[in-house]
Amino acid sequence: MKNSWILTMCRKQTEMKSNVKDFFSEWYIYIILIVFWVTSCSISPYFRTISNFSNIFESAVPIALIGLGQTIVILSGGFDLSVGVTASLATAIASETMGLSITLGILLVLGVSFVVGLINGFGVSKFNIESFIMTLGMMFLLKGIAFLLRPTPGGYIPESFQKALLYKISGFSIVAVLILILVAVIGITVLQRRKFGREIYAVGGDPNAAKMAGINVDKTKMKAFIISAICAGLGGLFIAARIGSGNSNAGDPYLFDSFTVVFMGGTLVTGGIGGYKGTFGSTLIIASLSSILQFMGITIWYHFIIKGLLLAGVVGIQLYIIRRRTS
Amino acid sequence: MDRLNKLPLFGLQPLILILLLTLIVIVATILQPGFLSYFHMTMILYGNSILGILALAQTMCILSGGLDLSIGSTYWVTVMAGAMLMKNHGFLFPMIVCILLGGIIGLINGIGISKLKIPHVVMTLAMMIFLTGILYVTTGGGGKGRAAEALIIFSTKRILGFPVIAMIWVALTLILYFIINNTCFGWKVRALGSNARTCYCSGINVDSVQMLVYFISGILAAIAGLLYLGWARTPYPTFQSGAGVGADITLKSIAAVIIGGTLFSGGRGGVLRTLLGVLVLAFLFSILSMVGLKLEWQMILNGIIILLVVGIHGRFSSE
Numbered sequence: 175m176k177n178s179w180i181l182t183m184c185r186k187q188t189e190m191k192s193n194v195k196d197f198f199s200e201w202y203i204y205i206i207l208i209v210f211w212v213t214s215c216s217i218s219p220y221f222r223t224i225s226n227f228s229n230i231f232e233s234a235v236p237i238a239l240i241g242l243g244q245t246i247v248i249l250s251g252g253f254d255l256s257v258g259v260t261a262s263l264a265t266a267i268a269s270e271t272m273g274l275s276i277t278l279g280i281l282l283v284l285g286v287s288f289v290v291g292l293i294n295g296f297g298v299s300k301f302n303i304e305s306f307i308m309t310l311g312m313m314f315l316l317k318g319i320a321f322l323l324r325p326t327p328g329g330y331i332p333e334s335f336q337k338a339l340l341y342k343i344s345g346f347s348i349v350a351v352l353i354l355i356l357v358a359v360i361g362i363t364v365l366q367r368r369k370f371g372r373e374i375y376a377v378g379g380d381p382n383a384a385k386m387a388g389i390n391v392d393k394t395k396m397k398a399f400i401i402s403a404i405c406a407g408l409g410g411l412f413i414a415a416r417i418g419s420g421n422s423n424a425g426d427p428y429l430f431d432s433f434t435v436v437f438m439g440g441t442l443v444t445g446g447i448g449g450y451k452g453t454f455g456s457t458l459i460i461a462s463l464s465s466i467l468q469f470m471g472i473t474i475w476y477h478f479i480i481k482g483l484l485l486a487g488v489v490g491i492q493l494y495i496i497r498r499r500t501s
Numbered sequence: 502m503d504r505l506n507k508l509p510l511f512g513l514q515p516l517i518l519i520l521l522l523t524l525i526v527i528v529a530t531i532l533q534p535g536f537l538s539y540f541h542m543t544m545i546l547y548g549n550s551i552l553g554i555l556a557l558a559q560t561m562c563i564l565s566g567g568l569d570l571s572i573g574s575t576y577w578v579t580v581m582a583g584a585m586l587m588k589n590h591g592f593l594f595p596m597i598v599c600i601l602l603g604g605i606i607g608l609i610n611g612i613g614i615s616k617l618k619i620p621h622v623v624m625t626l627a628m629m630i631f632l633t634g635i636l637y638v639t640t641g642g643g644g645k646g647r648a649a650e651a652l653i654i655f656s657t658k659r660i661l662g663f664p665v666i667a668m669i670w671v672a673l674t675l676i677l678y679f680i681i682n683n684t685c686f687g688w689k690v691r692a693l694g695s696n697a698r699t700c701y702c703s704g705i706n707v708d709s710v711q712m713l714v715y716f717i718s719g720i721l722a723a724i725a726g727l728l729y730l731g732w733a734r735t736p737y738p739t740f741q742s743g744a745g746v747g748a749d750i751t752l753k754s755i756a757a758v759i760i761g762g763t764l765f766s767g768g769r770g771g772v773l774r775t776l777l778g779v780l781v782l783a784f785l786f787s788i789l790s791m792v793g794l795k796l797e798w799q800m801i802l803n804g805i806i807i808l809l810v811v812g813i814h815g816r817f818s819s820e
Binding site: 253255297301302303304306307308310311312313314315316317318319321322325430433437443473475476477478479480481482483485486489490493494497 | 568613617618619620622623624626627628629630631632633634635637638642745752755756759765766795796797798799800801802803804805807808811812815816
């Protein structure tokens with residue numbers, strides 16, 4: 175098990191990354207992605223079309239956004255169970271207010287997400303509430319509000335907003351790809367190169383040590399939850415543009431997907447180790463997986479079985495390797 | 502004992518709940534004179550026994566410092582399995598299969614959490630999604646099968662006007678109360694919830710206790726499923742687009758446990774508190790729907806109450 179990716183990832187925190195093995199461990203998820211794409215393309219003629227890849231990138235945008243928020247929260251040592259519902263609420267708000275003005279809708283979604291994140295962060299850091307139960311209570315609250323606003327799917331999302339986000343050049347959705355690249359660049363730079371990112375790692379690794387080192391632990395945790403909620407809100411806006419209406423259930427599956435992509439990307443459940451590079455790679459894998467399964471004629475409900483097994487399996491293997499290393 | 506003194510609300514919570522319950526009843530009787538009638542009271546019990554049994558299972562998990570998000574899906578899986586089997590295989594065999602099924606699902610959760618050390622949230626969330634997929638693939642998403650006549654009679658029966666389901670709920674509560682307070686296993690569960698490390702160091706087999714807790718939780722979910730099956734005759738699972746099947750009842754069970762006064766961090770609390778929690782929620786929502794407040798408000802109120810309770814507990818324990 176000496177060459178396992180998790181081992182190298184742990185070692186990397188202290189050592190210089192100079193050899194080829196480290197390169198592979200860093201980018202292993204992208205190698206899986208390329209192998210996956212090549213095999214899928216050779217299996218299915220429908221998979222190797224431009225429209226399919228546009229579809230994959232479009233469905234990857236919300237997962238990438240919500241995954242970024244979840245990565246930051248999990249790195250800081252918590253869980254955010256309210257991301258899916260925040261995205262649902264965002265579609266509900268957007269469908270109610272965008273008819274008046276698109277800017278107003280976006281601002282309102284961002285404002286509400288900010289408040290949600292603030293309350294989550296405040297409860298977790300100032301009131302010492304465990305992050306599961308804090309965000310679980312939040313989930314109840316937001317679900318109720320979303321259903322009050324939008325009891326049945328519907329509402330109005332302006333055509334111009336949809337067209338802008340789903341803008342296609344000769345069938346290829348270029349805006350979605352640009353958003354993905356932007357999210358990846360911001361996510362990776364902030365976590366690796368900025369002070370805030372390093373503080374997140376420190377807090378997740380050992381909150382007491384971080385406190386001794388002069389980091390404001392409460393503030394960092396609060397920031398993590400605020401970013402997570404805002405990312406979920408932005409993801410919700412993109413979902414609204416894709417489905418063209420508001421739906422108080424639309425965001426819920428993304429809670430599960432966000433966990434899968436974070437853990438598949440090599441971020442540890444215990445916090446402090448991992449990063450957005452892996453999350454982003456596994457986002458593309460998860461988005462492509464749904465697509466290839468559909469082309470193979472497997473209905474959506476088998477995806478649930480596969481995704482459930484995948485999540486438990488990935489986390490189980492990850493923790494098994496760590497225990498092998500530490501014992 | 503230091504920790505106890507720092508939690509003044511913890512000891513008072515049942516008292517506050519009882520006061521709240523009397524207040525609700527008084528207000529409700531003023532609004533609607535028939536509220537306190539024997540029939541209406543038993544109706545409320547009848548309607549909440551399933552939730553009550555699931556909340557008992559959730560109490561066990563939370564007491565041991567865990568959480569079972571898959572409880573609602575386990576419940577639905579046993580409901581549908583029972584309905585499909587009872588069509589051809591009589592009465593007793595499907596019941597045994599269902600209870601075993603619930604136990605096995607719980608055991609898998611327990612193995613994942615104790616042996617593989619997967620965090621309980623992740624493990625049971627994965628199980629919820631997995632079971633949702635299995636349920637849909639096997640049933641095709643609609644109602645299927647039918648409960649055996651004997652089960653229907655049993656579930657809807659009333660003895661002296663008191664529903665049998667509610668009797669089972671109360672009986673299970675008392676049994677679990679005895680187990681938690683008077684047996685070695687119960688002490689171990691509470692010790693595990695208080696401090697897993699100390700528990701391990703003092704020679705308790707943490708893994709087997711954890712596995713047993715989730716096993717019991719699965720079995721209780723199966724019992725609730727069978728009772729519901731007799732009640733609903735031909736059950737229709739509600740598949741939502743995103744969240745797994747049974748997510749709503751799982752959330753309600755967690756709410757009942759927290760409001761009842763079991764600490765979410767584990768170790769302190771009990772099933773009698775949960776009984777009280779379920780009753781408070783049931784009476785509260787009964788009066789709210791009488792006033793004409795919609796279901797969405799119940800969710801919002803649930804969320805606010807949970808956040809208030811854990812917030813106050815957290816505030817006190819941090820000082």
